[in-house]
Amino acid sequence: MNVTIGIIGFGYMGYYHYKKILPKTDNFQVLAAYDVDASRREFVKGLGLTSYDSLDEFLKDDSFNTVLVSTPNDSHLALVLAALDAGKNVICEKPVSLNADEIEQMIAASKKNNKLFTVRQNRRRDGDFLMVKNVISEGTLGEVFRVESRVDGSNGIPSDWRRVKKNGGGMLLDWGPHQIDQLLCLIPSKVVSVYADLLNLKYEVDDNLIIELRFENGLSALIEVFTSAFISYPRWHVLGSGGCLDIKDLDGEGQIVRGIVEEMEWGLHLVDHWGPKEPAHEPTSATRTMKPRPEHTIERIQVPKIAQDWQHFYFNYYEALNGKAELFVKPEESLRVMKVIDVAFESSRIGKSISCDI
Amino acid sequence: MNVTIGIIGFGYMGYYHYKKILPKTDNFQVLAAYDVDASRREFVKGLGLTSYDSLDEFLKDDSFNTVLVSTPNDSHLALVLAALDAGKNVICEKPVSLNADEIEQMIAASKKNNKLFTVRQNRRRDGDFLMVKNVISEGTLGEVFRVESRVDGSNGIPSDWRRVKKNGGGMLLDWGPHQIDQLLCLIPSKVVSVYADLLNLKYEVDDNLIIELRFENGLSALIEVFTSAFISYPRWHVLGSGGCLDIKDLDGEGQIVRGIVEEMEWGLHLVDHWGPKEPAHEPTSATRTMKPRPEHTIERIQVPKIAQDWQHFYFNYYEALNGKAELFVKPEESLRVMKVIDVAFESSRIGKSISCDI
Structure with a gap:
């Protein structure tokens, strides 16, 4: 059919x-x-x-x-x-x-x-997202502990019904469904807590927002949409125990930085200098928290780009219509997304995090 | 004396x-x-x-x-x-x-x-912090709505008592007092909510953390300390309605990007393309949320560096000891810092935001 x-x-x-x-x-x-x-x-x-x-x-x-x-x-x-x-x-x-x-x-x-x-x-078939999914599943970053999903710009909200509250405007209902859906696809665990801060800087709808999600498996995730950010941060920032992945934008310019020396030797240097000896390097040890790693202790990996494939959705739909496949996007998955959005609106309204089981 | x-x-x-x-x-x-x-x-x-x-x-x-x-x-x-x-x-x-x-x-x-x-x-007398303070007070960014204070690195925690819980180790008690104190100096308002997520990835003490603060005047602030982040984000990211300030690190390499066209014209373009006309530019309007502004709509300002001045603390102390000045760091200010830290530990422990009046 x-x-x-x-x-x-x-x-x-x-x-x-x-x-x-x-x-x-x-x-x-x-x-x-x-x-x-x-x-x-x-x-x-x-x-x-x-x-x-x-x-x-x-x-x-x-x-x-x-x-x-x-x-x-x-x-x-x-x-x-x-x-x-x-x-x-x-x-x-x-x-x-x-x-x-x-x-x-x-x-x-x-x-x-x-x-x-x-x-x-x-x-779900954007190239940048598929790159994140691959990198996480390949274990390149070690144990992932945090995923940050950002959509930053300074262009405001499109001048149509997206600015109008009664039409369901605002960025949580615009980019939110994408970002939340992607995170739920990436992280096979329940959302146990939502902390949202939705701002109305220029419009009657939310135009700048951050949401902190916590998952049952211990991961945390950030969802950020700024329409008033004159300096943008990368679309993805994925932090693992052994490395970090950044993907700049929807074009999928992506880089991994991985540690290839497990423990930095500077910790040992500090022991040498702990006590009444001439500080050899930094004015204070704490500053070293931010010190860039020497290049020989890390490796930088360019992540191969993956093309966007939006037709996949329709090809799957054809298969599903003919009883040959399950739907790629199951309605229960979209229900989960909307539940997270509900809790995010409420969290921002009351100014508190909300525990949940989604 | x-x-x-x-x-x-x-x-x-x-x-x-x-x-x-x-x-x-x-x-x-x-x-x-x-x-x-x-x-x-x-x-x-x-x-x-x-x-x-x-x-x-x-x-x-x-x-x-x-x-x-x-x-x-x-x-x-x-x-x-x-x-x-x-x-x-x-x-x-x-x-x-x-x-x-x-x-x-x-x-x-x-x-x-x-x-x-x-x-x-x-x-309080680090150059990067003084730059942030100046830029905010000069109003260059318009109305500031968010301040992000990051200390990112991948060097772990110094190998001394800072790794030991009973000695008061961990990053919230290490960088936290600096970052919180600076934010309380920057934002003349009460802290009304704290949401903290402290991680123990490698040590018995918190080695990676994020804290979301909300202030009575509507501003929000992020405190982030990562010791396992192989890609670092700038030390400061200050978002205002009219511009954004980033300062890279303690050396104070800082840049402002400001809008010089109030409303982006792309909103109007979208109206032209709303309806059954050939989409002229982007595949979807939403993608334009992230589109970099054309250079003629912004200005980039290099922020003059300010030198660190840690001796100021002692010069003030001399004045205070001789009754000629108030203390630069009043103990009640440090009490506020410790109250925020208390609430942050508790927030992370219970996995919820905590409303407060600090």
């Missing part, structure tokens, strides 16, 4: 799916679209698709088996439920919902109607 | 005070020392100082008016109390104590005996 698609919301992302993301094979066909905006409906007609101005009529069209929802965040719930109840399979853009309760309703509707339901977590 | 000094603990720091930190003027004279170690006592004699193997005898020596305590952390309380009760003024190395309760006893003893008591928070 081919994947035949009707798109709800032919805005930037809807068109982008049609034009760029969907694989260019016969297995994937966009046939129809529904949009509330008249000019977009005209545009859709020009592409040769069936264009609807009524959701009911759109959902009655049995030429397509899959609905792609790519509308502002606050409209996902009603649209996903309507599509599932109309017997369609559903792919929803992220964030799938405004909170965990909404996606639980979606999952229930998906089960009730026995239809596929998945969330487009495309950044 | 000259500052005449007897040193307790003629180890690395004691000798370093004698040899390097104390101003070379007649107003400062080291006359005696007490140490539990015989070889150090011999060394002290060789310098022409009176050398004691008994604390009582040392404290009965009325040739000096000031005791400098530079011993392992767990011995400070008894030594400071004994010195104050013997009628000496006291300068204590940091961390002044293992907890807030101990320094409260010291402050009480100082008041009871009407003697000066101060803690050597030398890093």
